[in-house]
Amino acid sequence: MIVPEGTDVVAATAALLAEGIGDGLPVVPPTPSRVAAALEGVDDPDAVLGLVPPLFGSLTPRLVATCCVIAGAPAAALPVVLAAATACLAPELNLLGVATTTGTAAVAVVVSGPVGARIGLTHRTGMLGPGPHTNGAVGRALALTLATAGGVRAGETTMATTAQPARYTCCLAADPDGPWTTPVDAVTVLPIGGTAEVLPRDDYPDPDAVLEALADALAGAVRAAGDLGRGGEMTQAVVLPPEVATRLAPTFPEVDALVSALRERGAAALGGRPCAAEILPIVAGGPGVKMLHLPGWMGGSRPVTLAM
Structure with a gap:
């Protein structure tokens, strides 16, 4: 090489x-x-x-x-x-499943802690x-x-019907000053099926306006998978810009509480079926309230975090 x-x-x-x-x-x-x-x-x-x-x-x-x-x-x-x-x-x-699926799965990496700024990443x-x-x-x-x-080569060992741009690159840096973040250097990797913009409901800044919009996005990804039963196999991530995260933090001082609320509302939108195996909130982005949904890969995967 x-x-x-x-x-x-x-x-x-x-x-x-x-x-x-x-x-x-x-x-x-x-x-x-x-x-x-x-x-x-x-x-x-x-x-x-x-x-x-x-x-x-x-x-x-x-x-x-x-x-x-x-x-x-x-x-x-x-x-x-x-x-x-x-x-x-x-x-x-x-x-192995991610690399050989006919779907659009791509590996995203989320960098947390001071290391992001040291190497020139931006969370803004x-x-x-x-x-x-x-x-x-x-x-x-x-x-x-x-x-x-x-050994992945297009048309040979990779079988993706269309693939997606995130297979070239997908790297996010978490906001070190956002709620629920810690100063520990770490990387998290997770397969995603793409990206989709999500807007709060009209009654923003009410936290319910944010939760309902995100829950609909989570449920929509499961429906798009063609089998409601696959929600229990998908990891889904949501990127919350600082303004939105700050609005949610007083209601959900711990990130686990936010995840539980999203899981409950997503399941309700699916008639009681699970909307995700895991939900990963990421605080990042610039000014504004436009959130980002990273729908999970329907083939079954869990995020992995490694401290540095």
Whole structure:
């Protein structure tokens, strides 16, 4: 995967794609000096940390560092991407199913704690869109790592009927000053089926106006799965901008209470059937009240959090 010093972008992109490495976008050439810089401080770059499905290639710090370079992520992001890739190997995430499904599942990573700011991530306006922040590069580095180590190639080992843009990158940073957050550096990985905007009801800022809108979104994802019984297998996430989270916090001082309320209302909307196996609230975003729903993957998965 290493290319000679001085290799230009076009040549490096073509050479890597010929080996089945890359996502079709231009790459930063992974030269020996760039990879070595990313690996600075790593004791054993070739230590095998696990096997990545579907073809069970080895996950090593060297491979992750190379993918960080290819994706344009800063060298300081290596511990975050390495932790996220390691978390993806937990059995409860079901990475084999995610990698081989005909559905649209993509792995999202949520970075919590001060580490996000240290490596240039943003939790504010436009965090999932283009910008000067590194969210896109870090998410891309994780996607490239899983695809490269797992042997994923479009039309071969990946069977997604359409796939989705989040398979290129999906990285969020949690607001360190939001309610329910802790100052601990951690990464959480979870498969998602896409993104959908959610607006509070007209009587906002009443908390019920927020809860009902989110509950309808959770229930809608289960209905879209085509089988109401699958709600108990789906992990669903909701991104709450700071203004909304601040409105909810006095009613729900503990995040578990908010999750319970969402679970209860979502189930009611489904006639008593479960709306999610787990519900993950994430406080992030810029000004405004427009929330984001990350519908879960219907194939069955649980989020995995790894402290750093």
